[in-house]
Amino acid sequence: MEKPFEYDKSRQPANSAFKQQKLPGHYLRLTATAVLSIFFTTGLFCLCVGIILILSAKSTKKIEVNYTKLCADCHELRDDASKFRKACTCSIPFNLPEKMKGNVYMYYKLYGFYQNLYRYVLSRSNAQLMSKNIMDVHGCDPFKMSEDKIPFIPCGAIANSMFNDTIILSYNLHSSEHIQVPMLKYGLTWWTDKYVKFQNPVSSNLADQFEGSAKPPSWSVPIYELDRDDPGNNGFLNEDFIVWMRTAAFPTFKKLYRRLSREHYFKEGLPAGNYSFNISYNFPVTRFQGEKSVVLSTLTWSGGDSLFLGLVYTVTGALTWLSAFAIMAVYLMLKNRKENLSL
Secondary structure, three states, X not given: OOOOOOOOHHHOOOOOOOOOOOOOOOOOOOOHHHHHHXXXXXXHHHHHHHHHHHHHHHOOOEEEEEOOOOXXXXXXXXXXXXXXXXXXXXXXXXXXXXXXXXXXXXXXXXXXXXXXXXXXXXXXOHHHHOOOOOOOOOOOXXXXXXXXXXXXXXXXXXXXXXXXXEEEEEEEOOOOOEEEOOEEOOOOOOHHHHHHHOOOOOOOOHHHHOOOOEOOOOOOOOHHHOOOOOHHHOHHHOHHHHHHHOOOOOOOEEEEEEEEOOOHHHXXXXXXXXXXXXXXXXXXOHHXXXXXXXXXXXXXXXXXXXXXXXHHHHHHHHHHHHHHHHHHHHHHHHHHHHHHHHO
């Protein structure tokens, strides 16, 4: 005869309000006044923030010089495979009508360059960039190894297509005197990129650590010679390289290239006057029917001159107010109908 089922009281939940689900229930009942107050307050907040952000973005100073057509001779030279290794420089004069006060930043801007393609974004080796295994070229197709089966460092399509124009800004102090504007090439990257995602091999001589590797096909120098003036700005920690490796979301984008060193004539920023860009033209754009520019810009507490965030807040606030008015109209209409029916 089977034994009757015995309940294991040791597993019985404690007789508490929480475990026995006896907590008091609360039903949220919002009145029309409370709902409308929330909508109007939220809309007002978004409108105020949006207007402040737009005014802040409008207060930035910016000048952009598109040098694709201005350097037409270099443009043709870079597309001629037989002359690919010949140097080509061009000088582009421009006028700065107003003084740029405070910190000034130089960007390069590309039009029509798709860094967001799926295979392009994946074409890199994070293990290599973090120096966990510098010979690891897994996932770097189609730029993994040279024809002699020597691994590329750095490998991948992103690294191979690195922007390599050299841009120097000159100031016409007098009609016959031109001085080079001092620009800083450090402090350009995100902290996490500089100190977490990119690391050099632990060695006093990078050339020895990268021995047995090849430079990417489109590079003119190996990675340990990217900056011959500053040994600390070489290898995977080169800031121009790190900035380029953070891929852009849209085909038209700009990346930070240099920062103004505020000294001598430029303590307060860039004075108004005549300037020129001296550009060493290396990065070809006709292959993808693109263009490139140099941008000088100031920043505010909210960032650069982009109106996107301000417009988002403004539109959100306006739609919230429209919704509030619509809710109020429906509420008044139903209230009046109820009062008429009760008469």
